[in-house]
Amino acid sequence: MDYSKITVIGLGLIGGSLAWALKRAGNVGEVYGVDIDDGAIDYAIREHIIDVGSKDLRDAVNNSDVVVIATYVGIIPKIAKSLASILSPKTTVTDVGSVKAKVVMEIENLLPKDVSFVGGHPISGTERSGIFHASSELFKGKKCILTPTVNTDDQSLSRVRKLWECIGAKVYTMNPEAHDRVFAYVSHLPHTVAYALLNSIAPEGWTPDILDFAGGGLKDFTRIGESSPEMWSDIFMANRENVLAAIEDFKNEIEKIRVTIEKGNLARLRDILSNAASFKKDFI
Amino acid sequence: MDYSKITVIGLGLIGGSLAWALKRAGNVGEVYGVDIDDGAIDYAIREHIIDVGSKDLRDAVNNSDVVVIATYVGIIPKIAKSLASILSPKTTVTDVGSVKAKVVMEIENLLPKDVSFVGGHPISGTERSGIFHASSELFKGKKCILTPTVNTDDQSLSRVRKLWECIGAKVYTMNPEAHDRVFAYVSHLPHTVAYALLNSIAPEGWTPDILDFAGGGLKDFTRIGESSPEMWSDIFMANRENVLAAIEDFKNEIEKIRVTIEKGNLARLRDILSNAASFKKDFI
Numbered sequence: 154m155d156y157s158k159i160t161v162i163g164l165g166l167i168g169g170s171l172a173w174a175l176k177r178a179g180n181v182g183e184v185y186g187v188d189i190d191d192g193a194i195d196y197a198i199r200e201h202i203i204d205v206g207s208k209d210l211r212d213a214v215n216n217s218d219v220v221v222i223a224t225y226v227g228i229i230p231k232i233a234k235s236l237a238s239i240l241s242p243k244t245t246v247t248d249v250g251s252v253k254a255k256v257v258m259e260i261e262n263l264l265p266k267d268v269s270f271v272g273g274h275p276i277s278g279t280e281r282s283g284i285f286h287a288s289s290e291l292f293k294g295k296k297c298i299l300t301p302t303v304n305t306d307d308q309s310l311s312r313v314r315k316l317w318e319c320i321g322a323k324v325y326t327m328n329p330e331a332h333d334r335v336f337a338y339v340s341h342l343p344h345t346v347a348y349a350l351l352n353s354i355a356p357e358g359w360t361p362d363i364l365d366f367a368g369g370g371l372k373d374f375t376r377i378g379e380s381s382p383e384m385w386s387d388i389f390m391a392n393r394e395n396v397l398a399a400i401e402d403f404k405n406e407i408e409k410i411r412v413t414i415e416k417g418n419l420a421r422l423r424d425i426l427s428n429a430a431s432f433k434k435d436f437i
Numbered sequence: 438m439d440y441s442k443i444t445v446i447g448l449g450l451i452g453g454s455l456a457w458a459l460k461r462a463g464n465v466g467e468v469y470g471v472d473i474d475d476g477a478i479d480y481a482i483r484e485h486i487i488d489v490g491s492k493d494l495r496d497a498v499n500n501s502d503v504v505v506i507a508t509y510v511g512i513i514p515k516i517a518k519s520l521a522s523i524l525s526p527k528t529t530v531t532d533v534g535s536v537k538a539k540v541v542m543e544i545e546n547l548l549p550k551d552v553s554f555v556g557g558h559p560i561s562g563t564e565r566s567g568i569f570h571a572s573s574e575l576f577k578g579k580k581c582i583l584t585p586t587v588n589t590d591d592q593s594l595s596r597v598r599k600l601w602e603c604i605g606a607k608v609y610t611m612n613p614e615a616h617d618r619v620f621a622y623v624s625h626l627p628h629t630v631a632y633a634l635l636n637s638i639a640p641e642g643w644t645p646d647i648l649d650f651a652g653g654g655l656k657d658f659t660r661i662g663e664s665s666p667e668m669w670s671d672i673f674m675a676n677r678e679n680v681l682a683a684i685e686d687f688k689n690e691i692e693k694i695r696v697t698i699e700k701g702n703l704a705r706l707r708d709i710l711s712n713a714a715s716f717k718k719d720f721i
Contacts (some may be wrong), residue, residue: 347713353683397699405686414680423666423667
């Protein structure tokens with residue numbers, strides 16, 4: 154056994170899938186799951202996703218090797234605060250939040266000195282949410298970013314790294330600030346844009362026609378638009394400065410296209426679109 | 438034989454696939470293909486996509502029942518102008534362009550009185566282009582919009598309708614102006630937004646990181662961004678007024694999200710995102 158006990162707090166899509174994958178990996182003594190929702194705990198026990206379910210945080214984290222906070226980003230610091238006084242010494246705490254810098258700093262300040270925190274972000278979300286969509290294979294072949302800081306001890310980092318590797322994820326490390334800038338562009342900006350796009354169509358009253366003819370390009374955006382508004386509003390707020398900067402950059406680019414169309418400058422428009430297309434070629 | 442001769446001008450993805458599907462449908466005497474590119478004609482003959490290939494427009498359209506203009510939107514009126522003096526009486530002309538109002542009006546003014554034009558738009562493009570990606574199945578089960586006007590004669594409309602139906606497409610009719618407004622929102626706006634999104638990332642110098650972590654949401658946009666810049670700049674220009682109006686609507690929506698994030702108003706942000714998510718639910 155590499156781990157005698159691991160506790161997952163928050164049995165949603167990510168937390169549920171992680172608990173399940175760890176249980177199946179066979180190198181964890183007991184997997185504990187915590188959730189405020191009885192239905193999620195019952196389901197997790199019935200489907201053998203966890204060994205023990207609990208609503209009592211103290212019991213659930215007692216003597217755990219690793220405690221994984223798998224809630225929405227907005228309440229991670231609150232959970233960490235509740236954990237501060239009840240964690241056993243030498244426990245490693247990690248999370249799965251999509252935003253790191255602010256969260257990592259807050260948690261490092263909250264936790265006692267004998268507990269180490271390692272920020273984590275598995276790149277494996279889908280537009281779905283909830284434990285009913287959990288899969289023990291969710292992280293297989295997927296990337297997981299860990300964001301150690303000067304305060305992270307090496308043993309905790311390798312403990313968390315191993316945890317993800319043993320369920321098939323490829324682990325990368327980045328500093329929390331770099332992580333948040335990159336994800337503002339590759340993930341948070343596309344989501345704000347998709348939400349804005351759907352909203353710019355919905356109030357137009359075009360819905361009946363659009364229902365019929367969405368094959369024309371809209372469909373690519375709607376998977377993102379279906380994502381949880383609660384989760385994404387938390388993420389945008391937690392990564393506020395970077396998301397605002399990314400939106401500004403984007404607004405400049407859409408305005409560049411708008412002005413060029415308005416002026417009827419076809420050659421310039423082709424150049425602008427070609428730049429995007431060449432980026433795409435590099436990208437694959 | 439429902440048609441003794443059909444001519445397709447422009448052997449790209451759409452023109453090539455259409456010629457091929459018509460040839461396979463078995464109710465067309467001869468399918469002629471016209472292209473300025475010898476390679477496209479050679480390939481089309483070799484692969485039995487067309488019966489006869491030609492660079493001579495006059496020969497190719499002589500005695501055709503239906504002439505299909507399958508070039509980029511920007512040069513459709515130019516082609517129609519070349520056709521005006523060489524079409525046989527009773528020929529029906531149609532096109533496959535993604536923008537209709539301006540093109541339909543221009544062509545109706547260009548063509549002689551004994552030739553009828555029916556605007557068409559099959560909703561079946563992909564990010565690919567060129568005859569090498571053509572498929573005789575491309576239109577099977579797909580929608581095709583025809584945009585008759587007060588000048589369209591019924592016989593020509595049913596000729597073109599039948600042409601699409603015999604290769605498996607579902608035909609809808611709309612007036613050209615309504616078509617262009619709908620597609621400004623469901624297709625042209627998503628494309629401008631995808632191009633702007635890729636451009637807002639490319640110059641940031643984030644590319645290496647982004648290459649690794651695009652799973653976070655960007656990927657959904659890149660299929661669109663890979664589309665032909667030449668084709669799309671033509672489309673945006675041909676549907677200029679509607680595209681500009683759609684971009685304005687979109688800019689208001691992204692600004693609404695930006696300001697709400699800036700103000701830190703989480704409850705309001707959730708409402709804005711929920712509106713988009715509810716639209717998505719109706720939409721499927």
